[in-house]
Amino acid sequence: MxxxxxxxxxxxxxxxxxxxxxxxxxxxxxxxxxxxxxxxxxxxxxxxxxxxxxxxxxxxxxxxxxxxxxxxxxxxxxxxxxxxxxxxxxxxxGHVENTFAVAPAATINSLVADLVQVAGGAPYPLYAIDYSGEVIAWNDVCRDWYTDWSKLAGIERNIVWWMLMNPEARERIVDWSDDAKDIVGRTRALSARFPHDPRVSELLTRLHAECEEFVRWWPDHDVRGQRQRSRRFRVDGQAIRSMRLVVVHPADDQHVTMAFHLPDSDDEEV
Missing domain, CATH: 1.10.260.40 (lambda repressor-like DNA-binding domains)
Structure with a gap:
């Protein structure tokens, strides 16, 4: 007010x-x-x-x-x-409901890609997504922890789709069900922010048609925001590593999210 x-x-x-x-x-x-x-x-x-x-x-x-x-x-x-x-x-x-990119999307994406490469030299994954969940930049380490994003295109490069529909996600994310439910809750929040966006609409339509878990969890109306959280990975098919996900947004475009992975306090290598 x-x-x-x-x-x-x-x-x-x-x-x-x-x-x-x-x-x-x-x-x-x-x-x-x-x-x-x-x-x-x-x-x-x-x-x-x-x-x-x-x-x-x-x-x-x-x-x-x-x-x-x-x-x-x-x-x-x-x-x-x-x-x-x-x-x-x-x-x-007394508040701002929506922000829009100050620079053209192509310029922002190029800058984010450069930033990911410069900041992504650590031995931990770093990726960036746009408002719809599409992965727009990643470091080389992501290939061992998530997937080789360069081999995916269209909706398959969307982090929501990958988490719910790609078999690699179930293999590499130790607590897959918890992480998948979290991303469904974040997708519900996304649907309210961009109710008429064609890319968001396509994502929801295809998940309703093709993802059994999404259809089962969506009616629960759980809503999640982007928060710092832990995620456990199965690296190289056996070693379990616990990472803390910390998200940041470039000042020029709050609809871009960069996901940094930091070793968790209870990180273990089995």
């Missing part, structure tokens, strides 16, 4: 962003008789699909509660940067 100070700052912020946008930038004709700088309040309101009165209340710091969708519509009209859009959400809602 926005405080009175935040509402006042929101009002000032909207005015300054409105004043820097020219009519030409949003497809409106320029008039020689226009005496104000930037756009009028009613112009912003109409372009954003709002009533002029309601938008005026925002600029007057009234105690009203815009939805995230309304804020994103205003951000589009005012041509806000991603940093400015998040600031708008923070002022109006």
């Amino acid at each position: 926005a405080t009175s100070d935040n509402r006042r700052e929101l009002a000032r912020f909207l005015r300054t962003r409105r004043e820097r946008i020219t009519p030409e930038q949003v497809g409106l004709p320029e008039s020689a008789r226009r005496r104000i700088r930037g756009l009028r309040r009613e112009e912003v309101a109409v372009l954003a699909g709002l009533s002029p009165t309601w938008y005026t209340y925002l600029e007057q710091a009234r105690d009203i509660r815009p939805s995230p969708e309304v804020l994103d519509s205003l951000a589009h009209v005012l041509q806000l940067t991603e940093d400015e859009r998040q600031y708008l959400h923070q002022l109006a809602l």
Whole structure:
């Protein structure tokens, strides 16, 4: 919930962003008789699909509660940067529900791949996934602990699909059932964040059609977030190693997750 100070700052912020946008930038004709700088309040309101009165209340710091969708519509009209859009959400809602990549996905993926290679020199696996679970970068060690991701493509390179559907997962993950249930819970959280994303929808549709365990566990409605946790591996078919998974996100794209593996306190080599 926005405080009175935040509402006042929101009002000032909207005015300054409105004043820097020219009519030409949003497809409106320029008039020689226009005496104000930037756009009028009613112009912003109409372009954003709002009533002029309601938008005026925002600029007057009234105690009203815009939805995230309304804020994103205003951000589009005012041509806000991603940093400015998040600031708008923070002022109006007290939090940011969704973040978007600042750089193009191809650039982010290239940077993540470079980072994985530089940071992945330790004898432990390191991989990165995108928002849908697709593995987009990995170090060479992953081949011995997980799989050779370079030989997989499409949905088979998705970490959720691999964990639930690839026989290698059951062989290499010692406590496979626990890890698989955890990833199903994280997939439920994912489905709420991206309900209309085609890649997420395809993943859910195929798991419902092809994975017996997924069909059995999904109705439990367990929800899990990305948290630090332990995972035990069967390496080289016999040695059992316990790793602590720690996830981090690049600042430029919170939808990319890098999974570091650190030796657990009870790591044992059998």
